[in-house]
Amino acid sequence: MEKDVLILAIESSCDETAAAVVKNGREVLSNVIFSQIDLHTVYGGVVPEIASRKHIDKINQVIEEALQKAEVTLEQLSAIAVTYGPGLVGALLVGVSAAKAIAFATGLPLIGVHHIEGHISANYIANPTLKPPFVCLVVSGGHTHLVSVKDYGEYEILGRTRDDAAGEAFDKVARAIGLGYPGGPKIDKISKEGNAQAIHFPRAKVGDGEYDFSFSGLKSAVLNYLNGCQMKGEEINTADVAASFQQAVIDVLVGHSMDAIEKYNLDKFAIAGGVASNVSLRNAFEEACAKKGVEFFLPPPVLCTDNAAMIGAAAYYEYIKGVRHGYDLNAVPNLKLGERL
Ligand code: KG4
Ligand code: ZN
Secondary structure, eight states: OOOOOEEEEEEOSSSEEEEEEEETTTEEEEEEEEEOHHHHHTTTSOOHHHHHHHHHHHHHHHHHHHHHHHTOOGGGOSEEEEEEESSOHHHHHHHHHHHHHHHHHHOOOEEEEEHHHHHHHHHHHHOTTOOSSEEEEEEOSSOEEEEEEEETTEEEEEEEBSSSOHHHHHHHHHHHTTOOSSHHHHHHHHHTTSOTTSSOOOOOOOSSOTTOBOOHHHHHHHHHHHHHHHHHTOOOOHHHHHHHHHHHHHHHHHHHHHHHHHHTTOSEEEEESGGGGOHHHHHHHHHHHHHHTOEEEOOOHHHHSSOSHHHHHHHHHHHHHTOOBOTTOOOOTTOOTTOOO
16 A cells, blocks of 8 residues: 655745645644734734744744644655745745755655645545536635636636635725724624625626626725715614625625536536635525535635645645655745646
Protein backbone atom coordinates (compact mmCIF):
# COMPACT_ATOMS: atom_id res chain seq x y z
CA MET A 1 0.00 0.00 0.00
CA GLU A 2 1.18 3.53 -0.81
CA LYS A 3 2.41 5.70 2.00
CA ASP A 4 -0.02 8.35 3.32
CA VAL A 5 0.56 11.85 1.96
CA LEU A 6 0.74 14.33 4.83
CA ILE A 7 0.77 17.99 3.82
CA LEU A 8 1.41 20.97 6.07
CA ALA A 9 -0.54 23.85 4.53
CA ILE A 10 -0.23 27.57 5.27
CA GLU A 11 -2.69 30.35 4.42
CA SER A 12 -2.13 34.08 5.01
CA SER A 13 -3.67 35.84 1.99
CA CYS A 14 -5.96 38.20 3.93
CA ASP A 15 -6.76 38.52 7.63
CA GLU A 16 -6.56 34.92 8.82
CA THR A 17 -3.25 33.38 9.82
CA ALA A 18 -3.84 29.67 9.32
CA ALA A 19 -2.02 26.35 9.19
CA ALA A 20 -3.30 22.78 8.85
CA VAL A 21 -2.15 19.23 8.38
CA VAL A 22 -4.17 17.27 5.80
CA LYS A 23 -3.88 13.55 5.06
CA ASN A 24 -4.37 12.32 1.48
CA GLY A 25 -6.21 15.51 0.51
CA ARG A 26 -9.41 14.61 2.33
CA GLU A 27 -8.73 14.09 6.02
CA VAL A 28 -8.03 17.10 8.26
CA LEU A 29 -5.66 16.21 11.11
CA SER A 30 -5.53 19.80 12.35
CA ASN A 31 -6.91 23.15 11.21
CA VAL A 32 -5.63 26.12 13.20
CA ILE A 33 -7.02 29.57 12.36
CA PHE A 34 -6.00 32.79 14.04
CA SER A 35 -8.53 35.40 12.95
CA GLN A 36 -7.39 39.02 12.98
CA ILE A 37 -10.96 40.35 12.59
CA ASP A 38 -10.99 42.13 15.96
CA LEU A 39 -7.90 44.13 14.98
CA HIS A 40 -9.46 45.40 11.75
CA THR A 41 -13.02 46.01 12.98
CA VAL A 42 -12.26 49.49 14.31
CA TYR A 43 -11.11 50.52 10.81
CA GLY A 44 -14.22 49.11 9.11
CA GLY A 45 -12.18 46.75 6.92
CA VAL A 46 -8.87 44.95 6.54
CA VAL A 47 -5.83 47.24 6.83
CA PRO A 48 -3.09 45.53 4.75
CA GLU A 49 -0.17 46.85 6.83
CA ILE A 50 -1.69 45.65 10.08
CA ALA A 51 -2.56 42.28 8.52
CA SER A 52 1.05 41.69 7.42
CA ARG A 53 2.46 42.58 10.82
CA LYS A 54 0.03 40.34 12.68
CA HIS A 55 0.77 37.45 10.30
CA ILE A 56 4.47 37.82 11.17
CA ASP A 57 3.54 37.80 14.84
CA LYS A 58 1.42 34.68 14.65
CA ILE A 59 2.67 32.50 11.81
CA ASN A 60 5.21 30.36 13.71
CA GLN A 61 2.86 29.80 16.61
CA VAL A 62 0.01 28.77 14.31
CA ILE A 63 2.24 26.35 12.36
CA GLU A 64 3.60 24.77 15.55
CA GLU A 65 0.09 24.37 16.91
CA ALA A 66 -1.07 22.72 13.67
CA LEU A 67 1.75 20.15 13.87
CA GLN A 68 1.14 19.52 17.55
CA LYS A 69 -2.62 19.07 17.17
CA ALA A 70 -2.08 16.68 14.28
CA GLU A 71 0.58 14.84 16.30
CA VAL A 72 2.83 14.99 13.28
CA THR A 73 6.51 15.91 13.15
CA LEU A 74 8.22 17.73 10.28
CA GLU A 75 10.02 14.48 9.42
CA GLN A 76 6.72 12.70 8.80
CA LEU A 77 5.47 15.28 6.30
CA SER A 78 5.36 14.72 2.53
CA ALA A 79 5.24 18.39 1.45
CA ILE A 80 4.70 22.01 2.47
CA ALA A 81 1.89 23.91 0.74
CA VAL A 82 1.15 27.61 0.79
CA THR A 83 -1.26 30.11 -0.75
CA TYR A 84 0.79 32.32 -3.08
CA GLY A 85 -2.06 34.32 -4.62
CA PRO A 86 -4.36 36.06 -5.08
CA GLY A 87 -4.52 38.27 -2.00
CA LEU A 88 -2.74 41.11 -0.21
CA VAL A 89 0.88 41.01 -1.28
CA GLY A 90 2.37 41.77 2.15
CA ALA A 91 0.10 39.21 3.79
CA LEU A 92 0.83 36.50 1.21
CA LEU A 93 4.57 37.08 1.56
CA VAL A 94 4.52 36.07 5.21
CA GLY A 95 3.05 32.63 4.48
CA VAL A 96 5.20 32.13 1.39
CA SER A 97 8.39 33.03 3.30
CA ALA A 98 7.50 30.70 6.17
CA ALA A 99 6.73 27.84 3.78
CA LYS A 100 9.94 28.36 1.83
CA ALA A 101 11.99 28.44 5.04
CA ILE A 102 10.49 25.15 6.26
CA ALA A 103 10.88 23.53 2.83
CA PHE A 104 14.51 24.64 2.63
CA ALA A 105 15.34 23.52 6.16
CA THR A 106 13.70 20.10 5.78
CA GLY A 107 14.28 19.46 2.07
CA LEU A 108 10.55 18.80 1.66
CA PRO A 109 8.82 19.65 -1.65
CA LEU A 110 7.14 23.08 -1.84
CA ILE A 111 3.74 23.53 -3.47
CA GLY A 112 2.19 26.94 -4.15
CA VAL A 113 -1.61 26.94 -4.18
CA HIS A 114 -4.16 29.32 -5.71
CA HIS A 115 -6.47 30.66 -2.99
CA ILE A 116 -9.66 30.07 -4.99
CA GLU A 117 -8.56 26.54 -5.86
CA GLY A 118 -8.30 26.11 -2.09
CA HIS A 119 -11.86 27.36 -1.54
CA ILE A 120 -13.18 24.94 -4.18
CA SER A 121 -11.18 22.07 -2.65
CA ALA A 122 -12.82 22.59 0.76
CA ASN A 123 -15.60 20.55 -0.82
CA TYR A 124 -13.31 17.50 -1.16
CA ILE A 125 -12.79 17.49 2.59
CA ALA A 126 -16.44 17.84 3.42
CA ASN A 127 -17.65 15.36 0.80
CA PRO A 128 -15.36 12.33 0.43
CA THR A 129 -17.26 11.08 -2.61
CA LEU A 130 -17.07 14.33 -4.61
CA LYS A 131 -14.97 14.12 -7.77
CA PRO A 132 -14.78 16.43 -10.79
CA PRO A 133 -16.47 17.28 -13.08
CA PHE A 134 -18.83 19.63 -11.27
CA VAL A 135 -19.68 23.31 -11.18
CA CYS A 136 -18.71 25.42 -8.17
CA LEU A 137 -19.87 28.87 -7.20
CA VAL A 138 -17.08 30.63 -5.31
CA VAL A 139 -18.40 33.58 -3.32
CA SER A 140 -15.98 35.35 -1.03
CA GLY A 141 -14.90 38.84 0.00
CA GLY A 142 -12.70 39.25 -3.06
CA HIS A 143 -14.21 36.88 -5.63
CA THR A 144 -17.45 35.83 -7.22
CA HIS A 145 -16.70 33.11 -9.77
CA LEU A 146 -18.90 30.47 -11.34
CA VAL A 147 -16.35 27.79 -12.16
CA SER A 148 -16.57 24.60 -14.17
CA VAL A 149 -14.24 22.15 -12.40
CA LYS A 150 -13.27 19.85 -15.29
CA ASP A 151 -10.71 17.85 -13.37
CA TYR A 152 -8.49 18.30 -10.30
CA GLY A 153 -6.65 21.57 -10.95
CA GLU A 154 -8.44 22.17 -14.25
CA TYR A 155 -10.90 25.02 -14.36
CA GLU A 156 -12.99 27.05 -16.75
CA ILE A 157 -14.51 30.27 -15.47
CA LEU A 158 -18.10 30.47 -16.72
CA GLY A 159 -18.92 33.77 -15.04
CA ARG A 160 -17.42 36.35 -12.73
CA THR A 161 -18.35 39.62 -11.12
CA ARG A 162 -17.90 42.75 -13.21
CA ASP A 163 -17.51 44.96 -10.14
CA ASP A 164 -17.96 44.16 -6.44
CA ALA A 165 -17.59 40.63 -5.11
CA ALA A 166 -20.65 39.25 -3.29
CA GLY A 167 -18.90 39.43 0.10
CA GLU A 168 -17.77 42.96 -0.63
CA ALA A 169 -21.40 43.93 -1.27
CA PHE A 170 -22.41 42.36 2.05
CA ASP A 171 -19.65 44.29 3.82
CA LYS A 172 -20.50 47.64 2.19
CA VAL A 173 -24.24 47.36 2.77
CA ALA A 174 -23.65 46.29 6.38
CA ARG A 175 -21.56 49.40 6.92
CA ALA A 176 -24.28 51.59 5.38
CA ILE A 177 -26.96 50.22 7.70
CA GLY A 178 -24.67 50.55 10.72
CA LEU A 179 -23.90 46.89 11.37
CA GLY A 180 -20.12 47.23 11.16
CA TYR A 181 -17.40 44.91 9.87
CA PRO A 182 -17.38 42.13 8.81
CA GLY A 183 -20.82 42.59 7.35
CA GLY A 184 -21.65 39.16 5.98
CA PRO A 185 -22.27 37.31 9.24
CA LYS A 186 -24.11 40.35 10.69
CA ILE A 187 -26.49 40.63 7.73
CA ASP A 188 -26.99 36.86 7.86
CA LYS A 189 -28.05 37.10 11.52
CA ILE A 190 -30.26 40.20 11.44
CA SER A 191 -31.99 39.05 8.24
CA LYS A 192 -33.70 36.32 10.23
CA GLU A 193 -35.77 39.04 11.93
CA GLY A 194 -36.56 40.85 8.69
CA ASN A 195 -38.93 40.46 5.74
CA ALA A 196 -37.02 39.60 2.57
CA GLN A 197 -39.96 40.80 0.45
CA ALA A 198 -40.27 44.19 2.21
CA ILE A 199 -38.21 46.18 -0.31
CA HIS A 200 -37.62 45.29 -3.94
CA PHE A 201 -33.97 45.77 -4.85
CA PRO A 202 -32.78 45.17 -8.45
CA ARG A 203 -31.47 41.81 -9.67
CA ALA A 204 -28.79 42.93 -12.11
CA LYS A 205 -28.48 41.33 -15.54
CA VAL A 206 -25.17 41.70 -17.29
CA GLY A 207 -25.73 42.01 -21.05
CA ASP A 208 -23.23 39.86 -22.92
CA GLY A 209 -21.61 37.72 -20.22
CA GLU A 210 -24.36 35.19 -19.65
CA TYR A 211 -23.14 34.10 -16.24
CA ASP A 212 -21.42 37.28 -15.11
CA PHE A 213 -22.52 39.11 -11.98
CA SER A 214 -22.75 42.74 -10.96
CA PHE A 215 -23.38 43.87 -7.41
CA SER A 216 -22.47 47.55 -7.44
CA GLY A 217 -25.91 48.57 -8.77
CA LEU A 218 -27.58 46.66 -5.97
CA LYS A 219 -25.33 48.36 -3.42
CA SER A 220 -26.24 51.79 -4.90
CA ALA A 221 -29.93 50.89 -4.81
CA VAL A 222 -29.64 50.14 -1.09
CA LEU A 223 -27.79 53.44 -0.48
CA ASN A 224 -30.44 55.34 -2.49
CA TYR A 225 -33.19 53.67 -0.51
CA LEU A 226 -31.51 54.66 2.77
CA ASN A 227 -31.03 58.26 1.59
CA GLY A 228 -34.64 58.45 0.42
CA CYS A 229 -35.90 57.28 3.81
CA GLN A 230 -33.71 59.80 5.59
CA MET A 231 -34.93 62.66 3.40
CA LYS A 232 -38.55 61.74 3.95
CA GLY A 233 -37.88 61.35 7.67
CA GLU A 234 -39.01 57.72 7.50
CA GLU A 235 -37.68 55.20 9.97
CA ILE A 236 -35.39 52.55 8.51
CA ASN A 237 -36.13 48.94 9.37
CA THR A 238 -32.57 47.57 9.36
CA ALA A 239 -33.65 43.93 9.44
CA ASP A 240 -35.96 44.41 6.42
CA VAL A 241 -33.22 46.19 4.44
CA ALA A 242 -30.71 43.45 5.30
CA ALA A 243 -33.12 40.63 4.45
CA SER A 244 -34.25 42.26 1.18
CA PHE A 245 -30.67 42.95 0.09
CA GLN A 246 -29.59 39.41 0.98
CA GLN A 247 -32.51 37.98 -1.00
CA ALA A 248 -31.52 40.01 -4.08
CA VAL A 249 -27.96 38.62 -3.89
CA ILE A 250 -29.19 35.06 -3.39
CA ASP A 251 -31.71 35.28 -6.27
CA VAL A 252 -28.97 36.32 -8.71
CA LEU A 253 -26.46 33.73 -7.48
CA VAL A 254 -29.01 30.90 -7.57
CA GLY A 255 -30.47 32.06 -10.90
CA HIS A 256 -27.14 32.16 -12.75
CA SER A 257 -25.97 28.89 -11.22
CA MET A 258 -29.15 27.04 -12.17
CA ASP A 259 -28.96 28.42 -15.73
CA ALA A 260 -25.37 27.15 -16.03
CA ILE A 261 -26.32 23.73 -14.65
CA GLU A 262 -29.08 23.50 -17.26
CA LYS A 263 -27.00 24.67 -20.18
CA TYR A 264 -24.05 22.40 -19.40
CA ASN A 265 -26.32 19.54 -18.39
CA LEU A 266 -24.53 18.93 -15.09
CA ASP A 267 -25.56 16.78 -12.18
CA LYS A 268 -23.22 18.05 -9.44
CA PHE A 269 -23.01 21.53 -7.97
CA ALA A 270 -20.95 22.94 -5.09
CA ILE A 271 -20.54 26.25 -3.28
CA ALA A 272 -17.44 27.68 -1.58
CA GLY A 273 -15.99 30.84 -0.02
CA GLY A 274 -16.95 32.98 2.97
CA VAL A 275 -20.39 33.96 1.65
CA ALA A 276 -21.19 30.24 1.23
CA SER A 277 -21.51 30.09 5.02
CA ASN A 278 -24.65 32.27 4.73
CA VAL A 279 -27.56 30.26 6.10
CA SER A 280 -30.24 31.58 3.72
CA LEU A 281 -27.96 31.09 0.72
CA ARG A 282 -27.23 27.49 1.74
CA ASN A 283 -30.96 26.80 2.12
CA ALA A 284 -31.81 28.47 -1.19
CA PHE A 285 -29.25 26.36 -3.09
CA GLU A 286 -30.30 23.20 -1.32
CA GLU A 287 -33.87 23.79 -2.44
CA ALA A 288 -33.00 24.84 -5.99
CA CYS A 289 -30.71 21.84 -6.53
CA ALA A 290 -33.26 19.42 -5.08
CA LYS A 291 -35.87 20.80 -7.48
CA LYS A 292 -33.56 20.21 -10.44
CA GLY A 293 -32.42 16.79 -9.23
CA VAL A 294 -28.83 18.03 -8.98
CA GLU A 295 -26.53 16.70 -6.27
CA PHE A 296 -25.53 19.60 -3.99
CA PHE A 297 -22.22 19.84 -2.10
CA LEU A 298 -21.22 22.41 0.49
CA PRO A 299 -18.45 22.69 3.06
CA PRO A 300 -19.26 23.33 6.74
CA PRO A 301 -19.03 27.08 7.58
CA VAL A 302 -15.52 26.76 9.11
CA LEU A 303 -14.22 25.47 5.76
CA CYS A 304 -16.05 28.20 3.79
CA THR A 305 -14.22 31.16 5.32
CA ASP A 306 -10.43 31.32 4.97
CA ASN A 307 -8.53 28.34 6.38
CA ALA A 308 -5.46 26.28 5.56
CA ALA A 309 -7.11 22.84 5.43
CA MET A 310 -8.61 23.76 2.05
CA ILE A 311 -5.10 24.67 0.83
CA GLY A 312 -3.85 21.26 1.97
CA ALA A 313 -6.67 19.55 0.05
CA ALA A 314 -5.89 21.46 -3.15
CA ALA A 315 -2.15 20.83 -2.72
CA TYR A 316 -2.64 17.07 -2.49
CA TYR A 317 -3.90 16.89 -6.09
CA GLU A 318 -1.01 19.06 -7.23
CA TYR A 319 1.40 16.86 -5.27
CA ILE A 320 0.26 13.62 -6.90
CA LYS A 321 0.47 15.29 -10.32
CA GLY A 322 4.10 16.15 -9.56
CA VAL A 323 3.69 19.94 -9.32
CA ARG A 324 6.61 21.44 -7.35
CA HIS A 325 7.73 25.01 -6.80
CA GLY A 326 11.27 26.31 -6.36
CA TYR A 327 12.64 28.54 -3.63
CA ASP A 328 11.99 31.44 -5.99
CA LEU A 329 8.24 31.09 -5.35
CA ASN A 330 6.84 34.58 -4.85
CA ALA A 331 3.55 36.11 -3.74
CA VAL A 332 1.34 36.91 -6.76
CA PRO A 333 -1.42 39.29 -5.62
CA ASN A 334 -3.47 38.96 -8.83
CA LEU A 335 -2.82 35.30 -9.68
CA LYS A 336 -5.39 33.95 -12.17
CA LEU A 337 -7.22 30.68 -11.54
CA GLY A 338 -5.60 27.84 -13.50
CA GLU A 339 -2.43 29.88 -14.04
CA ARG A 340 0.81 28.29 -12.79
CA LEU A 341 3.78 30.51 -12.06
O1 KG4 B 1 -13.54 33.49 1.91
P1 KG4 B 1 -13.37 34.60 2.87
O2 KG4 B 1 -13.16 34.25 4.32
O3 KG4 B 1 -12.18 35.53 2.46
C1 KG4 B 1 -11.91 35.89 1.14
O4 KG4 B 1 -11.23 35.08 0.45
O5 KG4 B 1 -12.40 36.95 0.74
O6 KG4 B 1 -14.65 35.53 2.71
C2 KG4 B 1 -14.87 36.65 3.50
C3 KG4 B 1 -16.19 37.29 3.06
C4 KG4 B 1 -16.47 38.62 3.75
O7 KG4 B 1 -16.88 39.56 2.78
C5 KG4 B 1 -17.59 38.27 4.70
O8 KG4 B 1 -18.46 39.36 4.96
C6 KG4 B 1 -18.32 37.18 3.94
O9 KG4 B 1 -17.28 36.42 3.35
N1 KG4 B 1 -19.10 36.31 4.83
C7 KG4 B 1 -20.43 36.18 4.75
C8 KG4 B 1 -20.82 35.34 5.82
N2 KG4 B 1 -19.69 34.97 6.50
C9 KG4 B 1 -18.64 35.59 5.88
N3 KG4 B 1 -21.33 36.72 3.90
C10 KG4 B 1 -22.62 36.41 4.08
N4 KG4 B 1 -23.07 35.63 5.08
C11 KG4 B 1 -22.21 35.06 5.97
N5 KG4 B 1 -22.65 34.28 6.96
ZN1 ZN C 1 -10.85 33.36 0.80
